[in-house]
Amino acid sequence: MQRVVFPNKILPYILVAPQIVLTIVFFFWPASQALYQSVMRENPFGLKSGFVGLANFSAVLADGSYLNSLQVTVIFSVLTALLSMGLALLLATAADRVVRGQTFYRTLLIWPYAVAPAVAGMLWLFMFNPAMGTFAYILRRNGFYWDPLLNGNHAMVLIVVAAAWKQISYNFLFFVAGLQAIPKSLIEAAAIDGARGTRRFWTIVFPLLAPTTFFLLVVNTVYAFFDTFGIIHSVTGGGPAKATETLVYKVYNDGFVNLNLGSSAAQSVILMAIVVALTAFQFRFVERRVHYG
C-alpha cells in the first residue's frame, strides 16, 4: 500500500469515473439483467414475462442437449489443453537444450498467438476441407474416409487441432520462462550424482515445473471454454449434429438464433459460475506459487 498520497478530494472520483461508468454500463447492468432473465419466462408471443423461479435452470440442467454440450466442452478442453501443452513442453525443453538460435526459434514460434482463433480455424479448414483441402485429398487417397462435415469425431479432431495450434505459442513462452527459473545448481547436482538427461527431467525439472503446468492447465481450460467460439463458429457451426457445440456456442445459438431468452440467460449464469470457480481456483494457486518462489 502506498503510504504517501495526494490530498485532493474530488480529483480521484474524476479519475476513476471512466472505468466505473464503463464497468456499470457494460458489466454490472448486463450481468444483473442475465440474473433477472434467468428467473423469468416470456410467453410465446413475447408480450409478457412472469417469474418462474429456478424453472429455467432445472429445464437447462435436465435438457439432454445441454448435457451433451457440457460433455463436448469438457472433451474439447481436455484434448486441446493436453495436445497444446504437450507440444509446447517438448519444444520448450528443446529450446532450453540448444545453445544457439533460441531467439530465432522463439520469433517463429510466437506467430500463432497473433492469429485470431476464427482465422486459425479457417486455415486448418482450408487444408482439411474434404472438397478442396490438400491434406483431406491425401488422406482420402490413402483410403482414409475423412469428412469433418459429416463425421462428428473428425470435426472434433479438426477444431481441437486448430485450437491447440493457436495456443502453442502461449504455452511455449510460459514453459520457457518456467524452465529458466529452475536453479541450474539443482540440475548440476543431479548430474554429478550420475542422473542422465531423461531422469533429470522427470525427477527434477518436471516436478519443479508443476506450478507452471498447473497454471497453464487453468488458463488453457478457460481458453477452450470461452475464446474458441470463433473456431467453432467458422469451422463447424456446432455441427455435425451438435457434435462440436460447446457451452458458449450454445448460449449464442439459443439466445440469438433460437431466441430462447430465459434458457440463454440461465446458461449465461451457469457459465459465470464456472468462470468464477475457475478464477478462484487460479488465485488460490497463484498464492501458492508466490510461496514456492
Add this chain to the structure above:
Amino acid sequence: MIEKRPISNLIGHLMLIVGIIIVVFPIYYTFVASSLTSTEIVRPPMPLAPGGRLAENYGEALAGGVERVVGVSLERLLFNTFVVAIAIAVGKIVISFLSAFAIVFFRFPLRMAFFWMIFITLMLPVEVRILPTYKVIVDLGLIDTYAGLTLPLMASATATFLFRQFFLTVPGELVEAARIDNAGPFRFMRDILLPLSKTNIAALFVILFIYGWTQYLWPLLVTNDSRMNTIIIGLRKMVDFADASTPWNYVMVTAILAIIPPVVVVVLMQRWFVKGLVETEK
C-alpha cells in the same frame, strides 16, 4: 550446459525445426494459395510453391474484388480492424492508468468499493454475458458504430490490476519529493509515473492490440452493416464451401492480410510482448 553433448543439441534443433514447420505451415499454405488462381486452389493437391499470380491476386482483391463479394472493400475492412484494435488498446490503457492512479495515490471514501467493482470484472469475459450486453448496445443505439465495437471490450480489469501492482512498487519517497517540490498530481503523473511505466505500457499495448484485432463474437453481433465489419468477420462471410463461385484467391488474400499486421506487431515488439504476457497473467 551441464554436459557437452552435441547429439542432444542436434536433437533439440531438429525438434524445434519440426515444431516451426507445424506452427508456420498453415500460414505458409494460405500464403501459397493466395498466389494461385481460384481453380488451382480448389483442385487438390495444391502445389506447395508460390504460383505466379501473387501481384494480380492482391491487386484485384484490393481494387474491388473483395467488395463485389461481401459489399465492402478490403481497405475498409483493414481500416475498421485497425481502428478497433487501436481504440481498444489505447482506450483500455488510458482508463486503466487513470483509475489505478486514483486508487493507489489517493485516499477517498468508496476507494476499496471501486477497486472491488473493477476487480470483479476480471472474472467475466464478454462471452458469458453476450445477450444482455448486446441489449445494452441496442438500447444505447450503438449498433454499427465504432463505440459499440470497442467500449464494452474496454470494461475489463486486467490492465488496471497490472498498473496497480506496478504503482504499489513506486517508492513513496518519489511521491514525497514531488509534493515537497510543489508538484500536483498531474505533474507527478506526467513527469514521474508515465516515464516509469513506459515498458509496462508497451507490453500492455501489444497484448491489447492483439486482443482487439482477434475479436470475433462481439463484432459479429454488433455489426449489421457490412461496411462496419472487421476483416475477420468479412473473411468468415466470404468463405462458403458449398458455393462454387466463391473466389478462393481473394479469400486467401484476405486471410493473409488478416494475419500479417498482428504478427508483425508481435514479432517487432517481441521483447515487450513476452514480458507483458508473462507478467500480466501472473
